[in-house]
Amino acid sequence: MYVDIGNALDAEPRLTRATLERLDERVADAHDRIERGRADAAHGYAALNLPDTADPDAVRAAVDRFDDPAAVLTVGIGGSALGAATLAEALGGDGLDHYVLDNVDPAHVDALLDSLPLGDTVVHVVSRSGTTAETLANFLIVREAMDRAGVDWTRRTLVTTGADGNLRELAARHDLPALDVPAGVPGRFSALSTVALPVAALAGHDVDALLDGARAEADRLAGSLFDSPAYAYGAVCYALERRGAAINAMVPYAESLEYFAEWFAQLWAESLGKDAVGQTPARALGATDQHSQLQLYRAGPRDKLVTLVRPRERPRIPIPETDLDGLAYLGGGSLGDLLDAEFRATEASLAAANCPNVRIELDRIDERGVGELLYGMEAACVLYGELAGVETFTQPAVEWGKRAARGLLGGGDFEEADAVGEKRRLV
Ligand code: PA5
Numbered sequence: 386m387y388v389d390i391g392n393a394l395d396a397e398p399r400l401t402r403a404t405l406e407r408l409d410e411r412v413a414d415a416h417d418r419i420e421r422g423r424a425d426a427a428h429g430y431a432a433l434n435l436p437d438t439a440d441p442d443a444v445r446a447a448v449d450r451f452d453d454p455a456a457v458l459t460v461g462i463g464g465s466a467l468g469a470a471t472l473a474e475a476l477g478g479d480g481l482d483h484y485v486l487d488n489v490d491p492a493h494v495d496a497l498l499d500s501l502p503l504g505d506t507v508v509h510v511v512s513r514s515g516t517t518a519e520t521l522a523n524f525l526i527v528r529e530a531m532d533r534a535g536v537d538w539t540r541r542t543l544v545t546t547g548a549d550g551n552l553r554e555l556a557a558r559h560d561l562p563a564l565d566v567p568a569g570v571p572g573r574f575s576a577l578s579t580v581a582l583p584v585a586a587l588a589g590h591d592v593d594a595l596l597d598g599a600r601a602e603a604d605r606l607a608g609s610l611f612d613s614p615a616y617a618y619g620a621v622c623y624a625l626e627r628r629g630a631a632i633n634a635m636v637p638y639a640e641s642l643e644y645f646a647e648w649f650a651q652l653w654a655e656s657l658g659k660d661a662v663g664q665t666p667a668r669a670l671g672a673t674d675q676h677s678q679l680q681l682y683r684a685g686p687r688d689k690l691v692t693l694v695r696p697r698e699r700p701r702i703p704i705p706e707t708d709l710d711g712l713a714y715l716g717g718g719s720l721g722d723l724l725d726a727e728f729r730a731t732e733a734s735l736a737a738a739n740c741p742n743v744r745i746e747l748d749r750i751d752e753r754g755v756g757e758l759l760y761g762m763e764a765a766c767v768l769y770g771e772l773a774g775v776e777t778f779t780q781p782a783v784e785w786g787k788r789a790a791r792g793l794l795g796g797g798d799f800e801e802a803d804a805v806g807e808k809r810r811l812v
Pocket of ligand 1: 462463464465511512513514515516517520571572573574655780783
């Protein structure tokens with residue numbers, strides 16, 4: 386992963402190289418804390434050890450039992466779904482369609498179940514806690530649909546969950562194959578674990594190369610932001626946010642990274658949104674959103690950082706020559722050339738208007754590149770959390786909502802549910 390922070394300096398909000406040099410002392414301290422956390426496999430920091438602790442053989446063994454399925458359905462939500470969706474979209478299905486069932490919108494669930502080849506689908510149900518209402522409800526519905534279709538769901542289901550909880554009990558009761566969510570790895574940091582890797586393995590992707598990419602990025606973590614691309618990104622995001630860049634627009638120039646932007650949004654928001662700090666992630670797609678959101682990013686309030694992501698190498702689709710003079714400039718080039726020109730134009734446009742932006746590049750969008758990108762963003766996020774002094778690995782606001790919803794449905798005696806009845810009204 387290559388990170389170029391040049392355009393983030395001396396823009397508005399203003400961040401100078403001298404400021405970053407001063408911040409670098411705190412980066413060194415933060416790096417020490419991160420390394421200690423990794424050495425102790427402490428909660429959250431353990432996620433940064435996944436390149437070495439994940440067990441690709443166990444993942445492959447778990448999926449090998451499924452004979453050439455046509456589709457895989459991830460049933461999970463938040464960190465238990467977005468990693469798989471990101472990997473599946475970025476790496477492609479190779480003949481395997483990937484679906485995600487995270488939300489519990491009945492119209493969506495209905496439509497999805499109608500379109501799924503249930504007899505030829507592997508269901509990967511994922512919940513770290515094993516208690517998340519949306520995931521469990523969706524799974525109960527999917528398994529009933531399979532029953533109705535005469536499909537033995539117990540032979541089509543793989544579970545990934547924590548040590549206990551309802552899902553663990555359900556897996557034991559029906560003798561379902563079950564992988565463990567590794568200890569100390571919060572949902573949004575779990576893409577490189579048993580939570581998401583099974584989807585990549587089912588599609589025949591090189592799981593070792595994914596972890597190699599992540600390991601390469603881990604090896605580049607160092608006590609200075611000037612020596613570590615991931616830390617450079619995290620430190621710049623933090624320093625800019627402190628100076629007013631409350632929003633970070635993540636803009637991949639690759640359709641296959643659209644889910645990555647969503648994954649990033651969760652990572653950034655759920656990890657860093659604490660104690661009245663945090664940078665609000667926005668999602669966009671290049672070049673599509675050059676024709677919409679770019680107007681705001683360039684000319685709206687000076688409260689943004691724009692992160693532009695692209696691969697250095699793309700598949701080549703030539704643009705045919707035409708005899709129309711006005712289109713002569715396109716002929717002979719390729720779609721990739723056009724997309725890269727759009728990327729550079731956007732970058733220059735933002736810079737010309739003094740809008741801070743960062744360029745992140747991968748050699749290719751392949752297993753190694755994606756491993757580098759996901760690990761790099763996770764490390765950037767952990768560093769940001771250290772600099773901001775927040776508890777990166779907790780999500781009390783998310784848990785509050787989970788408890789309130791369960792309480793409302795009679796799933797336990799949660800005081801959060803009482804607050805739902807106290808809704809403020811306009812009188
Ligand atoms: O990152 C997180 O911790 C959350 O987004 C969880 O992944 C999400 O709430 C789902 O939780 P669980 O895996 O326990 O079902």
